[in-house]
């Protein structure tokens with residue numbers, strides 16, 4: 001990769017993409033060479049000589065974009081949501097055919113959001129109960145958020161490893177959705193409200209105490225240090241990396 005990575009943004013007219021265009025343009029150690037949105041052809045990436053593509057599009061679009069990038073040896077920094085184990089396995093398969101290429105999938109670029117997940121992993125085994133509430137702007141396409149799904153999986157994995165029993169819940173009758181969506185055994189509640197940007201609470205409870213981890217992104221600029229970190233590191237990180245924490249030297 002060049003000493004100044006040549007960067008393209010996909011989804012460049014969107015809420016996140018337009019911020020990323022500004023952030024990459026303002027960063028002195030990288031160069032914006034393409035800004036693509038819906039209906040613009042992916043070949044622009046190769047024509048522009050892009051070395052890193054930042055995908056901030058839509059769950060329906062991201063797989064096609066990534067296949068193109070990996071096939072052409074373009075590293076990818078992905079914020080777009082909609083990830084399942086099957087999708088991740090497909091990306092790993094593409095990368096097997098292009099072993100020098102790196103793909104970072106970051107459920108959340110917010111440094112505080114990554115720390116929330118890190119601390120949630122540590123707290124998970126100490127409390128009987130855990131639930132997640134994520135709160136977002138009403139323009140969001142997917143529910144629950146990718147961050148909430150990832151947080152729930154991290155918590156569930158830590159609780160399984162520690163041999164924790166399921167959280168107590170005496171509910172026998174409920175309206176559909178009243179107890180949220182169950183992600184790996186963790187209830188996740190999604191709020192969509194005008195005025196919000198991106199927020200999450202992880203609630204841990206035990207006899208006589210509640211422990212709450214909360215993160216608030218007040219604007220989309222809050223995600224940009226994480227996006228730039230991903231661009232700076234992905235060229236030296238071949239293969240699939242899931243989660244920005246792997247670039248943050250957090251230790252255990």
Ligand SMILES: NC(=O)C1=CN([C@@H]2O[C@H](COP(=O)(O)OP(=O)(O)OC[C@H]3O[C@@H](n4cnc5c(N)ncnc54)[C@H](OP(=O)(O)O)[C@@H]3O)[C@@H](O)[C@H]2O)C=CC1
Pocket residue numbers: 010011012013014015016017036037038039056057058059061078079080081082106107108109110146223
């Ligand atoms: N990881 C993180 O930290 C964050 C991740 N996100 C995620 O990023 C994604 C984008 O979010 P947001 O910016 O709010 O969404 P927006 O809808 O504002 O932006 C998405 C942009 O991508 C465009 N687009 C849709 N399909 C394609 C395509 N096939 N090729 C190129 N561009 C396309 C859209 O065009 P059109 O409007 O015409 O559909 C739009 O301009 C979501 O999945 C969201 O959850 C968001 C915030 C932070």
Ligand SMILES: O=C(O)C1=N[C@H](C(=O)O)C[C@H](O)C1
Pocket residue numbers: 081107108109136140141144145146147148197198199
């Ligand atoms: O769509 C959003 O806005 C966000 N999407 C990501 C998610 O689904 O977790 C990250 C952040 O929550 C903002």
